[in-house]
Amino acid sequence: MQKSACNGATADDGDRLSKLPNDLLLNILERVDTLDAIRTCILSKRMLKLPTMLSRFFLSVSSIPGHHLKPPRIFSQREGLATNCAVAHVTDNILRIRSPDITITKLRIRFVLVKLDSLTIAKSVAHAMATQKIDAAEFEIVTLKRYDLCSSDDLLHFANQFNYLFDACPHAFAGLTRLWLENMRFGKLDIPNILSTCKLLEYLHLTDCDSGIHSVLQVEHTQLVELEIEYGKFRRVELISLPKLQRLTYNNWFSYEDPMYFGFLPQLSKMNLIKTAIRLDKTIELSQLLANVPSVGDLHLDFRSEKIWVLPECPELLKPVLNKLHHVNLDNLPEGCDLAWTMFILEAAPSLNELCITVWDHWCAMMTNKEFRKKYGYCNKADVKWKPCAPDFKHKNLAKLIIYGFQPDENFMQYIRCVVEHAINITEISLYDRKVCGRCGDLDPEIKDKVCPSTYPRTAEERKRITEELDLASHAMVHFRS
Known part of the structure; x- marks a missing residue:
């Protein structure tokens, strides 16, 4: 006896599972x-x-x-x-x-x-x-x-x-x-x-x-x-001796000084640092923080759409600690700020193969109340000051540049040109629209009005025009991703 055609199954289908062999x-x-x-x-x-x-x-x-x-x-x-x-x-x-x-x-x-x-x-x-x-x-x-x-x-x-x-x-x-x-x-x-x-x-x-x-944790x-x-x-947090540690994540530390000390960590290769920084938080100098862990090859820094809490440093200081870095992800950079400062990592990491940046004002994850922001020291948007130490430097290993939140304005366009000028062997530039968050649809109307509509190119004609405006040696390296 058959079930209705829309079910497309027979009455004894419920027993098919139990008829399979035990190992399956x-x-x-x-x-x-x-x-x-x-x-x-x-x-x-x-x-x-x-x-x-x-x-x-x-x-x-x-x-x-x-x-x-x-x-x-x-x-x-x-x-x-x-x-x-x-x-x-x-x-x-x-x-x-x-x-x-x-x-x-x-x-x-x-x-x-x-x-x-x-x-x-x-x-x-x-x-x-x-x-x-x-x-x-x-x-x-x-x-x-x-x-x-x-x-x-x-x-x-x-x-x-x-x-x-x-x-x-x-x-x-x-x-x-x-x-x-x-x-x-x-x-x-x-x-x-x-x-x-x-x-x-x-x-x-x-x-x-x-x-x-304000306790100190020794591990x-x-x-x-x-x-x-x-x-x-x-x-x-003091990581005294962890001979097998490979991956480390620290999310929102409660300290106005360097949040971590690294002792003996010979295998540490992947580090995720996530922080919603306020005015009093110390700007971290990677040359000091990572001085004992030059083995890091994958670095993820998430700024939660707020203050940039790393200090751009000259390559002479940073190269000894970033020499083995292959992948960098700079996440949730605030919208509207100059991106040029991120080039300091490219200068100091000669082995870097992939650079990914995400530019996003993630409103539902941000504190939006003006009085609260003022009381607890949240910062207004401000460009990070940086001047390239060697404007004519060439990077030979960067192959991929990935940008989430791309908008065809001068900030992004000039940044891409700058990266390509210095990364002479780059083969792929992947451009994505802003990331999507389902909860952002429930924002207060006053907050929604502050969200600038995306101008990400969607038609083939728009994408062709932007690629031509970038004026790169090869148009084929630019990919607009869904």
């Missing part, structure tokens, strides 16, 4: 979160045993029906308790009944920091680590309150809750390869204690965590490959 079914089930996989298996007697054969597990508060939240996460008390209870129950059951002969290649659990449920999860994972082989294990621990609703007492309370869990189940944390914490104000020795216990840790992500306002670890720090109130 397991491959499919391990690509979705584990709770969805279990619900699928319940539909067929033949598939009921498959959850015990899974080698990858992803259990998350956001995989409960009705939850599609991603960080930053927001939970009501009721939602958090209900979802956490389900995650704890499934974690405990599935880890105890699965076959220990099958290696767990990845175990990832995202849960809310609630005492009884958290203990259940950590004890279940500790037992699995002791009785089964687990290649990689990850905890993402979130709180019932989002940061902007947390008082200082809340942050201390969440840190105390975590410390209780940590002390109760040290073996679970000792086996972790990835850990993500949020909204916690630790004691001075707590984070070093976490790092010394989590000896296998390869990835650490701290969101709105610190050891007190040492033999296995850590990636470190992400978002917000927090550290005066300074």
Whole structure:
């Protein structure tokens, strides 16, 4: 018996999945979160045993029906308790009944920091680590309150809750390869204690965590490959010895001095620095900040459409630290400001292969209230002062220039000509319109009126005219991208 033609399926289609071979079914089930996989298996007697054969597990508060939240996460008390209870129950059951002969290649659990449920999860994972082989294990621990609703007492309370869990189940944390914490104000020795216990840790992500306002965080670890720090109130983060660290992200530091100190980091190759700077924030000199990490090959600087917080420096100072730089991304440069200052990186990085800049006043991410901006020291737009040290220098390795937010005005046109004049082997210039943000459509009408309409060329005739106005040796290198 057939269904209607619009469905294009037969009545027994629902059983086709369970008729697939086990290895193919397991491959499919391990690509979705584990709770969805279990619900699928319940539909067929033949598939009921498959959850015990899974080698990858992803259990998350956001995989409960009705939850599609991603960080930053927001939970009501009721939602958090209900979802956490389900995650704890499934974690405990599935880890105890699965076959220990099958290696767990990845175990990832995202849960809310609630005492009884958290203990259940950590004890279940500790037992699995002791009785089964687990290649990689990850905890993402979130709180019932989002940061902007947390008082200082809340942050201390969440840190105390975590410390209780940590002390109760040290073996679970000792086996972790990835850990993500949020909204916690630790004691001075707590984070070093976490790092010394989590000896296998390869990835650490701290969101709105610190050891007190204006505290100093010192980090040492033999296995850590990636470190992400978002917000927090550290005066300074000192990376003392991280011999395997390759990737570093620091988002919005709370300091009026250099935010970081780099000790022994011989493998650091990718660095992301993100900052909404105000008037009092120190302008960073890359020659000093990166003096001990000349291995960086990929540098991403995000200015959040506000003050430019790096100082253009002469190449003699910068070449020793930027000599291995291959990729640079200068993100969210404020609209209307002269772009010529960015050339200082080209002068100081002879190995640079790709330069990407994004020019964008991202209004829904910016503080727009005039009184607030004045009170807290936000800056008005201002050109960065820079004079080329060697106007006749030639760069031999830059192959690609990528511009997001291109507008056919003299600022962009002159900048492209300047780059091409000095980068003698450039082969590709990719020009994009402004980036699109769905939330910007909900802006206050007064803010919308400030947004200048895009003049990005859309017709073939407009693009041809602009390419001719650039007056480059080869028109073929210019690409207008969608």
